[in-house]
Amino acid sequence: MGDGAWQERNGWHHVGGPRRTGGWKVEIVMAGLPLQSCSALLTRGSERVLVDTGFSSHDSVLRDGLERAGVTPEQITAVVNTHFHLDHIGCNAMFPAAMVYGSRRDYEWAVPIYESVCGGETRREVFRTFYPEVTDDEFERMDQARVLQLIRWLWDPAMLGEMGRYRWIEEAPWPFEGLRLIPTPGHTPGHVALEVDGDDGTYLVAGDARAFQDEATVGLDMPPHNLAQYQESRRRVDAFRGIIIPGHDEPFRHDGTEAPAPEAAREHEGDSH
């Protein structure tokens, strides 16, 4: 399915958008790890856009990363969520001045999962409803990873913050020139990646459309909600020729050269404090 079909079906009017060289400074303020999602800070002028906010339990890691970048949570003007898994939205409430951009479709799929699990539905029932493609084998692996226990421990609607700040990307105007939302469904129904005209190249903040550089690492992540869509989205991500920022790994380029994505944490390692 091409962009046009996606846009038409979902009423997207801002996918694509004007291409402009440079402008956005890209910094990783929370490193992508198997059990910690990457948070990317995009800065241009007075705009400070944070893509994904991690687990709620990683709030101090995120705060420290922002501090190293010289930014307070109050100065973040927008949060973009690639999807609504708990490891990407947990600290949304930390940013009182930010508009939150995410997919309504994804939100309306994910939150009932958390409510069901917390309401005591048995595991297999939950996953037959929300992940109809999941095999017994995959379910066993998720069970071992204690995914559902994690949801019970961590889900609290308060992590979302004030819902009046949410701007659903299927409907709301997209105000950021040089940032383009790329529908990448499959991992979740409404997953989006974000293409960035960076001041040192073009970036793709991939979220879990590409969670890891190396496929061998996969196994800790959730199975795709829709495998065929996931594979189609992966083809689009893999065709991107700039710097890819995976959801749970270090930035990289396909040609194997080291990606120069400046990490706030590293830039300041040499500082004396």
Ligand SMILES: [Zn+2]
């Ligand atoms: Zn995810």
